[in-house]
Amino acid sequence: MKRALIIGGGFAGCAAAHQLSLIGGWNIDLVERAPFLGGGVKTHWRGGHPFTFGPRHFLTPSDALFDYLNAIVPMRKLDHEFITYVEKDRNFYSFPIHEDDLPRMPERDDIHREIAEAQEIRGWKDARNFEEYWRASVGDTLYHKMVDGYSCKMWQVDSNAELDDFGWSPKGVPIKSGSREGWDTAISAYPLAADGYDRYFQVATAEVNVKTGTEIERFDIPNKRVQIAGDWHSYDLIVSTISPDTLMNNAFGELPFVGRDFITIVLPVEFAFPDKTYFVYYAGAEPYTRIVEYKKFTQHKAPSTLLGIEIPSFSNRLYPLPIKKHIARAYQYFDAMPEGVVSMGRAGSYKYIDIDDLILQAMTFAKELDAGGLSHPVPVYGADQSAPSLLTKTMVDEGVVPDGRSD
Numbered sequence: 057m058k059r060a061l062i063i064g065g066g067f068a069g070c071a072a073a074h075q076l077s078l079i080g081g082w083n084i085d086l087v088e089r090a091p092f093l094g095g096g097v098k099t100h101w102r103g104g105h106p107f108t109f110g111p112r113h114f115l116t117p118s119d120a121l122f123d124y125l126n127a128i129v130p131m132r133k134l135d136h137e138f139i140t141y142v143e144k145d146r147n148f149y150s151f152p153i154h155e156d157d158l159p160r161m162p163e164r165d166d167i168h169r170e171i172a173e174a175q176e177i178r179g180w181k182d183a184r185n186f187e188e189y190w191r192a193s194v195g196d197t198l199y200h201k202m203v204d205g206y207s208c209k210m211w212q213v214d215s216n217a218e219l220d221d222f223g224w225s226p227k228g229v230p231i232k233s234g235s236r237e238g239w240d241t242a243i244s245a246y247p248l249a250a251d252g253y254d255r256y257f258q259v260a261t262a263e264v265n266v267k268t269g270t271e272i273e274r275f276d277i278p279n280k281r282v283q284i285a286g287d288w289h290s291y292d293l294i295v296s297t298i299s300p301d302t303l304m305n306n307a308f309g310e311l312p313f314v315g316r317d318f319i320t321i322v323l324p325v326e327f328a329f330p331d332k333t334y335f336v337y338y339a340g341a342e343p344y345t346r347i348v349e350y351k352k353f354t355q356h357k358a359p360s361t362l363l364g365i366e367i368p369s370f371s372n373r374l375y376p377l378p379i380k381k382h383i384a385r386a387y388q389y390f391d392a393m394p395e396g397v398v399s400m401g402r403a404g405s406y407k408y409i410d411i412d413d414l415i416l417q418a419m420t421f422a423k424e425l426d427a428g429g430l431s432h433p434v435p436v437y438g439a440d441q442s443a444p445s446l447l448t449k450t451m452v453d454e455g456v457v458p459d460g461r462s463d
């Protein structure tokens with residue numbers, strides 16, 4: 057039997073393990089440094105409250121992806137709003153920016169005039185970077201109030217003009233009207249089980265030799281070998297979900313990332329945030345970007361509540377920077393990977409992607425492999441998120457995918 061290695065047991069590694077086992081015919085090892093699977097999506101507990109590292113709700117425009125995950129960890133769809141605190145105004149506003157908030161802003165007359173001018177010129181079409189895009193879309197006042205400080209803090213840059221790869225930001229006029237619920241095109245959902253997505257990690261790796269608490273010490277990717285506990289192991293296929301610079305021994309230099317420090321706080325109130333508010337962004341000089349109230353996602357019942365605070369730092373590697381020169385370097389690594397080496401996941405693709413994208417990458421990779429060849433080390437899928445799942449109804453009926461409902 058051919059041997060496959062999956063490096064990293066975060067969501068991407070588990071999704072790849074699942075899809076590869078569904079193909080069949082592979083003896084799969086999955087090696088994860090931490091003592092558990094799931095990475096930041098694993099559920100932890102404090103004072104009886106379940107929480108993950110950051111919000112981690114499942115956001116997707118794709119019914120097929122929702123159905124895939126929902127078959128393993130049944131989820132409930134969420135109805136929530138995103139708000140941002142602006143200290144200067146001593147006020148909370150919706151994000152994406154909502155037109156009904158504009159009359160509450162002290163500089164409303166300037167803002168309306170700047171939006172009208174910006175839309176007449178439509179300079180956002182030619183924007184070369186994130187700052188130009190936003191200033192040309194909504195004018196300077198709204199940009200500085202809602203976007204500038206938050207984004208510089210989020211990416212730890214001095215100026216948003218440095219962010220020159222911003223395909224993920226909304227195009228056109230990024231001001232909403234009507235419903236205040238986040239991004240209309242997406243399904244937003246969270247598992248019903250108290251332990252969140254944890255059952256997914258077990259189910260996805262049920263047919264795999266999982267080694268948690270085990271670090272890959274050295275990499276010899278040209279020869280598809282890795283060193284674990286002093287011994288070298290060779291593989292026919294390597295699926296890496298760690299940053300390509302680490303995988304390739306920094307051959308082309310380091311890839312920068314921003315990380316997060318994370319603090320939890322238990323409060324003596326049943327709920328801290330208003331009904332539809334699951335988390336709050338902070339747009340100003342606060343050291344944190346976001347505070348999450350976990351009960352809103354988990355539906356945990358308790359007289360107290362748990363908040364999680366995310367503080368940008370460089371103590372871990374969570375956010376690849378949307379800057380072209382760094383992305384070009386990541387592609388140097390991808391282009392140097394030999395046949396039979398695949399790189400996926402957020403760090404692995406050096407791309408700011410979410411859980412639904414990781415699943416889709418795994419599905420695309422497995423489908424291509426099953427069809428006889430991989431088109432690129434980083435699985436490429438369409439903007440419509442259209443790669444079909446290898447998960448068949450039969451697998452669910454046969455009990456390979458247990459019911460994840462937890463009472």
Ligand SMILES: Cc1cc2nc3c(=O)[nH]c(=O)nc-3n(C[C@H](O)[C@H](O)[C@H](O)COP(=O)(O)OP(=O)(O)OC[C@H]3O[C@@H](n4cnc5c(N)ncnc54)[C@H](O)[C@@H]3O)c2cc1C
Nearest residue numbers: 064066067068088089095110112113271272401402410411
């Ligand atoms: C704070 C935060 C909040 C987020 N919120 C959401 C959200 O609400 N919704 C959403 O869809 N997405 C969200 N995301 C994005 C999404 O959750 C991540 O993209 C995803 O979890 C990344 O999974 P991964 O497997 O690619 O990476 P990771 O989870 O980082 O997995 C890589 C694994 O490799 C292991 N590893 C590293 N080096 C080695 C080694 N040498 N040997 C063995 N193992 C190694 C690591 O321990 C790690 O577990 C969020 C991300 C962050 C950072």
